[in-house]
Amino acid sequence: MRVFITALLPVLTLTLPMIAQTNSQLDELWEKEHVTKILPSNVRHRDLKIYLDGLRSRGVKVAEAGRSVLNKEIYQIEWGNGPLRVFLWSQMHGDEPTATSALIDLFTILQKNRDADWAKRIASAMTIRAVPMLNPDGADMFLRRNTQGLDINRDAIDQRSPEALLLKKLRDDWSPQIGFNLHNQNGLTSVGSTPKQAAISFLVVYGDEPKTSNPGHERNRRLAAEMIEAIGSHIPGHIARYDDEFTPTAFGDNFSAWGTPTILIETGALQGKSEMFLVKMNFIAIAAALRALADGSERERDPGPYDNLPPNSSGRIINFIFQNASIIDPAAQGEPARGNIAVALQRRRAEFPTPGVIRRIGDTGTLAGLEEYDASEFNVAGRFELLKPGAFAELLFYKKGRTVDWAAPDLERAFPPDAIFSLGKWVKGEGVVPRKK
Numbered sequence: 001m002r003v004f005i006t007a008l009l010p011v012l013t014l015t016l017p018m019i020a021q022t023n024s025q026l027d028e029l030w031e032k033e034h035v036t037k038i039l040p041s042n043v044r045h046r047d048l049k050i051y052l053d054g055l056r057s058r059g060v061k062v063a064e065a066g067r068s069v070l071n072k073e074i075y076q077i078e079w080g081n082g083p084l085r086v087f088l089w090s091q092m093h094g095d096e097p098t099a100t101s102a103l104i105d106l107f108t109i110l111q112k113n114r115d116a117d118w119a120k121r122i123a124s125a126m127t128i129r130a131v132p133m134l135n136p137d138g139a140d141m142f143l144r145r146n147t148q149g150l151d152i153n154r155d156a157i158d159q160r161s162p163e164a165l166l167l168k169k170l171r172d173d174w175s176p177q178i179g180f181n182l183h184n185q186n187g188l189t190s191v192g193s194t195p196k197q198a199a200i201s202f203l204v205v206y207g208d209e210p211k212t213s214n215p216g217h218e219r220n221r222r223l224a225a226e227m228i229e230a231i232g233s234h235i236p237g238h239i240a241r242y243d244d245e246f247t248p249t250a251f252g253d254n255f256s257a258w259g260t261p262t263i264l265i266e267t268g269a270l271q272g273k274s275e276m277f278l279v280k281m282n283f284i285a286i287a288a289a290l291r292a293l294a295d296g297s298e299r300e301r302d303p304g305p306y307d308n309l310p311p312n313s314s315g316r317i318i319n320f321i322f323q324n325a326s327i328i329d330p331a332a333q334g335e336p337a338r339g340n341i342a343v344a345l346q347r348r349r350a351e352f353p354t355p356g357v358i359r360r361i362g363d364t365g366t367l368a369g370l371e372e373y374d375a376s377e378f379n380v381a382g383r384f385e386l387l388k389p390g391a392f393a394e395l396l397f398y399k400k401g402r403t404v405d406w407a408a409p410d411l412e413r414a415f416p417p418d419a420i421f422s423l424g425k426w427v428k429g430e431g432v433v434p435r436k437k
């Protein structure tokens with residue numbers, strides 16, 4: 001009899017109508033109804049509290065779940081009343097903020113649309129709990145770690161931080177059937193062997209080192225495929241798979257081991273797109289996953305788009321390359337050396353200037369710049385220090401043929417440069433050095 005019922009189940013589920021909501025409708029919903037207006041990297045704990053007050057005033061359940069080392073409130077949001085238990089958490093690394101804003105927008109939009117068919121179906125299929133900004137102390141300092149200097153994502157077993165203790169307790173008390181672990185990755189992560197930025201990377205996390213699959217893991221591969229399809233047309237070629245080495249002390253791996261199969265979403269960066277665009281990508285991806293869980297359509301989904309994702313790569317792209325510059329060393333005799341200058345931007349909140357650092361000088365090999373300039377007609381001198389790897393990329397550009405005393409004590413004033421690149425942008429003479437890409 002039991003065999004008979006089990007055999008019948010897939011047939012029954014096929015009769016559930018699919019939720020009639022397209023990915024482009026999710027896009028429009030976010031455009032019309034999102035409430036996070038602060039760039040995520042500028043959001044502090046006090047801003048989160050204002051966002052959460054907004055959710056409460058709309059009737060969403062928001063409760064304090066615990067406190068950080070510095071006694072800041074850590075909150076849990078709850079929405080829906082169905083049997084499937086879905087758990088999400090964001091910003092356990094304080095300087096990884098994108099998904100915190102996406103969660104606020106997600107619950108705002110679910111609640112605003114609670115009488116619409118698609119949201120009703122989600123509410124009756126599942127209960128969703130989410131902890132936005134698990135690490136408020138780190139978030140306020142824009143630092144990865146908590147105030148004890150602990151990486152919460154390496155504290156799943158030792159449980160030395162109150163934030164890790166809380167996260168484990170929230171899981172153990174409720175035993176969610178699916179987890180979403182929401183992070184940001186280096187903006188210079190690239191997709192496979194391409195020079196394309198990995199705007200979003202996914203990983204369906206195994207619960208053990210031998211990578212044992214189970215029904216929850218297989219479901220999550222299908223869900224990841226659903227999410228990839230949902231955002232794929234927005235960012236074609238910019239989705240990758242996060243490194244899947246088992247990390248015995250990390251939360252995603254342990255959630256999976258403890259019985260909550262987890263999907264890791266790592267938001268990167270995308271040249272020319274703002275942080276808000278990536279909030280929208282998170283929203284669409286997560287909403288699409290919830291939709292597929294609610295109507296059961298994930299069971300029919302081919303996991304291929306996830307299985308075939310190219311892996312994350314690093315060391316292939318950099319923010320700026322100034323090609324073929326003549327690099328001035330005031331102490332050197334003779335003709336200046338020619339070479340490329342490769343510059344990476346440091347990570348800062350959007351409201352702060354972003355220093356660039358010279359990563360390579362001379363031969364930059366196969367490294368690709370997100371922006372590249374042809375500096376072959378220029379002598380380039382350091383504004384404050386000699387140009388070398390590790391130095392700040394404060395660059396003075398002089399057209400060749402000008403007579404300049406490179407040893408002049410105040411070079412910039414004595415010989416005003418034709419262009420100046422400072423704190424990651426042109427502050428003088430933009431367009432003078434021709435852009436190639």
Ligand SMILES: [Zn+2]
Nearest residue numbers: 093096183184
């Ligand atoms: Zn992280």
